[in-house]
Amino acid sequence: MNIRSYTFEEFVERVRAFHGFAAPGVVIGGFMVDLAYQHLPEEGQFNAICETPKCLPDAVQLLTTCTVGNGWLTVVNIGRYAMTLYEKSKGEGTRVSLDALKIEAWPEIKSWFFKLKPKGEQDYQRLMEEIRDAGSMICTIQRVRVAPRFLEKKRRTGFAICPRCKESYPIADGDLCLGCQGEEPYLVLEMRDDPAKSS
Ligand SMILES: [Zn+2]
DSSP states (O other), X not given: OOBTTBOHHHHHHHHHHHHSSOOHHHHHHHXXXXXXXXXXXXXXXXXXXXXXXXXXXXXXHHHSSOOTTTTSEEEOOSSOSEEEEEETTTOEEEEEEEOHHHHTTOHHHHHHHTTOSOGGGOOHHHHHHHHHXXXXXXXXXXXXXXOGGGTSOOOOOOEEEOTTTOXXXXXXXXXXXXXXXXXXXXXXXXXXXXXXXXX
């Protein structure tokens, strides 16, 4: 059972190198991406949506040209283990989700997915065997059309210098950058000199 152009073992190695360890969720995600492609036209440019930030985006980034950085992968955190690949101009595509009913037949996958056992008590070996044997049998497929906001061309509106932090930001965000409007994710503790100038 292959995952796109990889054997199962090859894909597990790719996950280990990219994700830091061979996370079960990324490996299952590989089967999900593979299944989505099987239900898409062979030709076309596809964008992706993941419904969770956990694991699944890495499967998409390993197996498609869609990344968070190039803008073709959008993560919408609604907490469901599901991803969609859709034709980028018309928005029609395939959504693949993990099916809670189908998981019933796979005890290790079930206990991993629903976190029924403490991590230390999980049988990783057995879990990976079940993932390999189940492949995409634990998934459900839907044909979908994505919401219009995903198809809108992003308008380029230009940048300004924020009067408070003196950094550039999109003019459309307002008189101050969003950081200075309160969304900064940290406190600045100390200003350091330009490293190029320091000895
Ligand atoms: Zn600012």
